[in-house]
Amino acid sequence: MDHADRPDRPVTSAWVTVDLVIFTVRDDALQVLLVERGKEPFQGRTALPGGYVGTDEGLEQAARRELWEETGVDSHDLHLEQLGGYGTPGRDPRGRVVTVAYLALGPEMPEPVAGTDARRAHWTPVEKALDDEGRHLAFDHAVILRDALERARKQLEYTTIASAFCTEPFTISELRHVYEVVWGQPLDPSNFRRKVLKAERFVVATGQRTASVAGRPAALYRRGEKKLLVPALLRAGEE
Structure with missing residues (x-):
């Protein structure tokens, strides 16, 4: 390796995950799909659906798979777009984890069915999800949710x-x-x-x-x- 190509600071490996912000209009309110985590870290806490990217799949493929596995919602019925990447050190207590968030929009959808490591999946008004600045949400999901809300508003x-x-x-x-x-x-x-x-x-x-x-x-x-x-x-x- 040429000296000019070497990193100028220590580097570490990182895991890659995807998280999904799924918005729909239900009961005259903008609602977001949330899951109750069934395992640590943040067991029992509310979070956005998501998970690790497999070694044999792309980011969007992983997002669609995680959505189906954790909630039973078919992403092909939704508008899906990449929201952005989140990699602040310490955002995940398991280690260095970088997540790529996706924004999904769809017409009024039925109640989701939880699966894999999600104990429960449910629709929640965005306003309620961000109560107390969203401190009850796991990881940095309050930050991701706020970014997704502003993206959706701007997109309109x-x-x-x-x-x-x-x-x-x-x-x-x-x-x-x-x-x-x-x-x-x-x-x-x-x-x-x-x-x-x-x-x-x-x-x-x-x-x-x-x-x-x-x-x-x-x-x-x-x-x-x-x-x-x-x-x-x-x-x-x-x-």
């Missing part, structure tokens, strides 16, 4: 990802509800509708309407093919 401004929370077909009102829940602020219905329909290929009309016994039936839409939201939909205070 500049991408069409909000439709991933909706079961097709959906109404503009249902889409607006997603924004209100994730952003935590009410939106003017008329103004929101105008902005959504003005955005290039955000939603596509199906030509159908809801079956309503009272009031005017609402138009139904499906997801458009556009990924970036043009023009952007900004939160109050972001304009």
